[in-house]
Amino acid sequence: MAGEDTTTRRAAITAAVNAIKGAGSKNDLIEAIDKAIGVTAPLGNPAVIEAAAQACAKAAEHCRHEVEEPVERAAKKSLPQAWEGMASVTAQDVVLTAARTAEQLSEALVGGQKALVRLADGLRVAQETDRRGREALHRARSMLGGEDGFFDDMVEKDAEEAEKERAREIATDGGEARKTAAQEADDAARATARDLNKLAAEARSGKLTGNGLSPVDKMMLADTAMVDEVDKNNKETAEREYNEILSANDLERSSTRLNGMNAADRAEFQRMLDGADKPEQRAYLMKALAAGHDMDELRKFDRRIDGKSEAWLARHLTPVVTEVDASGKPIHGTMPNNFKGDQGWTQGGDGKEASCVAASTVNARAMVDPVYALGLTGGPNGQEDSEAAFRDRLVDEQHRVHDEGDGERGGFFGNGPPTGMGDEGWSEVADNELNSPTGADYERQDLSSADDRRGVLPEIEQSVAEGKPVPIKTVGEGGHALVIVGHEGGKLQVHNPWGETTWVSENDFVNGNMHKASDSRFPDATGVHLPK
Known part of the structure; x- marks a missing residue:
C-alpha cells in the first residue's frame, strides 16, 4: 500500500493522478488507475x-469549577504578606499565579478539545470525499476490462479509444x-499536531522537576515573564503569555542539571535563587543553568544581574520581545529588535555586511543563553x-562566527568585510553555537519543493514551541539566513538579522512567499536546521 502518513499519501495520490492524465496506452492507464486505487x-x-474531545x-x-474559580476567589481576599519559600514571594503573588495557572490549564483543555473536534470533522469530510473518489476509480477500472495483449495494443478501434477516454475522464x-x-x-x-504540540509545550510548571524546589517555586x-506582568491598574498584561523567560526546553534542562549537582553546588545555587530580589x-538564573553554564559562570552572572530592574534585565538578556495589539494578540507586522536607541541586533551593526x-x-544563541x-x-x-x-562587540562576535564557518571575505587579501557563507559552514556554526545552550544537535535538511516545506512544518513548530530556534x-537573487523563533495560530514568527522580527503564514512558508520576512530578493525557503 502506498503512503504511511498524510504527507506521503498526499504525494502518492498526486503522482497517480498525473499518471492517469498522461497515460498513453490502455495498459498505461490501467496501471495508473491501479496505483491511484492502491493509495x-x-x-x-x-x-x-x-x-477524546x-x-x-x-x-x-x-478544572474551571473545582480549581480555577475557588483559587480566583481566594486571590481576591486579603492574604498575609509572608510566604515560606523563595524570598520576596508573597502569598498574594502565589495565589495570583495559581489562579493564572489554573486558567491556563482550563484554556489548554478547551484548546485540545477544539483541535480534536476540528480533526474529527476534517477527517470525516476527507474520508467521505475519498470514498467517492475510490468508487469512481473502480468504475473506470471496470470499464477498461483486462490488459491488452501485444497485438491488441498495435491496433486500437475508435470505439475502444472513446471508451478509454471516458474511463480516463472518470478516473x-x-x-x-x-x-x-x-x-x-x-x-x-498537521494543524492538530501544531496545536497539540504547542499546548503540550505550554504545560509549563510540570516540566520543572528539579529536586529541592517546592511546588510553589x-x-x-x-x-x-520578561515583560511587565500587570498594568497600572494591577491587571495582567497580554504580553506575558508570549514572553515567558523559561521555555519548555529550559525547564526540562534546568531540572536535569539541578538533579545532577552535588550537594554543595545545589545548596549554593538554591541560595542564589533565594537571594534574588525579583x-x-x-528565572534568568534558571535559564543560564539550562544553557549549560558552570558554577563559576553562574556566580558571576548572578552578581552582574543582582538588583537590576525588570526593564534592564529584559533589554540586556532578551533580544526579541513579542509585542501584542489591543486585542492581546501578537502584532503581525514587522517589529524592530533594538538593544538601545536605534541600535538593533543587526548584521554588521548597520545591515550592510553580508554576514546574515x-x-x-x-x-539565536543570545535568545536562549542569557549569559552570552x-x-x-x-x-x-x-x-x-x-x-x-x-555594536562593536556584536560585530566582532559575528565576525568570529563567520570565520569559524569558513565564510568568505572581500578585500585583496581576503581580510575585508564578510561576503557570504556556504551551506557547510552554515551547518557547522548552527550546531556549534546552538548545541550547548539547547542540548540539541542541529541537522540541516534541504527543502526542494512545497511538499518538503509542508512536511517539515510540524517539526519546526514543535521545536520553536519548546524554545529551540530554527x-x-x-x-x-542570492541567499539570506533567517531564524524561526515562534508560532501562533498558523503563523511563524521569523527573526531577520537586519534587526527585526515579523510573522509569515504557514502558506507563505510553503508556497514561496518568504520575502515577507525580508524583501523580494529571497522568496523561497530551501533549507532548515532542525534540532534533534
Whole structure:
C-alpha cells in the first residue's frame, strides 16, 4: 500500500493522478488507475477522536469549577504578606499565579478539545470525499476490462479509444477527489499536531522537576515573564503569555542539571535563587543553568544581574520581545529588535555586511543563553549600557562566527568585510553555537519543493514551541539566513538579522512567499536546521 502518513499519501495520490492524465496506452492507464486505487485511504476513527474531545471538555469544566474559580476567589481576599519559600514571594503573588495557572490549564483543555473536534470533522469530510473518489476509480477500472495483449495494443478501434477516454475522464475525477481528500486529511493532521504540540509545550510548571524546589517555586518560575506582568491598574498584561523567560526546553534542562549537582553546588545555587530580589532574576538564573553554564559562570552572572530592574534585565538578556495589539494578540507586522536607541541586533551593526548566517546564529544563541547575551550587551563586567560598545562587540562576535564557518571575505587579501557563507559552514556554526545552550544537535535538511516545506512544518513548530530556534535559508537573487523563533495560530514568527522580527503564514512558508520576512530578493525557503 502506498503512503504511511498524510504527507506521503498526499504525494502518492498526486503522482497517480498525473499518471492517469498522461497515460498513453490502455495498459498505461490501467496501471495508473491501479496505483491511484492502491493509495491508502485517510486513516482514523472520527468517533474515537470526538470521544477524546469530549473528555477534554469535561476535564476543562471540572478544572474551571473545582480549581480555577475557588483559587480566583481566594486571590481576591486579603492574604498575609509572608510566604515560606523563595524570598520576596508573597502569598498574594502565589495565589495570583495559581489562579493564572489554573486558567491556563482550563484554556489548554478547551484548546485540545477544539483541535480534536476540528480533526474529527476534517477527517470525516476527507474520508467521505475519498470514498467517492475510490468508487469512481473502480468504475473506470471496470470499464477498461483486462490488459491488452501485444497485438491488441498495435491496433486500437475508435470505439475502444472513446471508451478509454471516458474511463480516463472518470478516473481523473476520482483521482482528483482522492487527492482533495488526501490534502484535507494532511492539512487537518498537521494543524492538530501544531496545536497539540504547542499546548503540550505550554504545560509549563510540570516540566520543572528539579529536586529541592517546592511546588510553589516551580509554579512561580515557570510563570515569570520578561515583560511587565500587570498594568497600572494591577491587571495582567497580554504580553506575558508570549514572553515567558523559561521555555519548555529550559525547564526540562534546568531540572536535569539541578538533579545532577552535588550537594554543595545545589545548596549554593538554591541560595542564589533565594537571594534574588525579583522573580525575573531567579528565572534568568534558571535559564543560564539550562544553557549549560558552570558554577563559576553562574556566580558571576548572578552578581552582574543582582538588583537590576525588570526593564534592564529584559533589554540586556532578551533580544526579541513579542509585542501584542489591543486585542492581546501578537502584532503581525514587522517589529524592530533594538538593544538601545536605534541600535538593533543587526548584521554588521548597520545591515550592510553580508554576514546574515553569522548574525542570525549569534542572535539565536543570545535568545536562549542569557549569559552570552549579557556578554554582548553588558560587556566584560556585564554592566555597560552603551549603544556603540554593544555594536562593536556584536560585530566582532559575528565576525568570529563567520570565520569559524569558513565564510568568505572581500578585500585583496581576503581580510575585508564578510561576503557570504556556504551551506557547510552554515551547518557547522548552527550546531556549534546552538548545541550547548539547547542540548540539541542541529541537522540541516534541504527543502526542494512545497511538499518538503509542508512536511517539515510540524517539526519546526514543535521545536520553536519548546524554545529551540530554527535557522532557515531563503533564496532568490542570492541567499539570506533567517531564524524561526515562534508560532501562533498558523503563523511563524521569523527573526531577520537586519534587526527585526515579523510573522509569515504557514502558506507563505510553503508556497514561496518568504520575502515577507525580508524583501523580494529571497522568496523561497530551501533549507532548515532542525534540532534533534
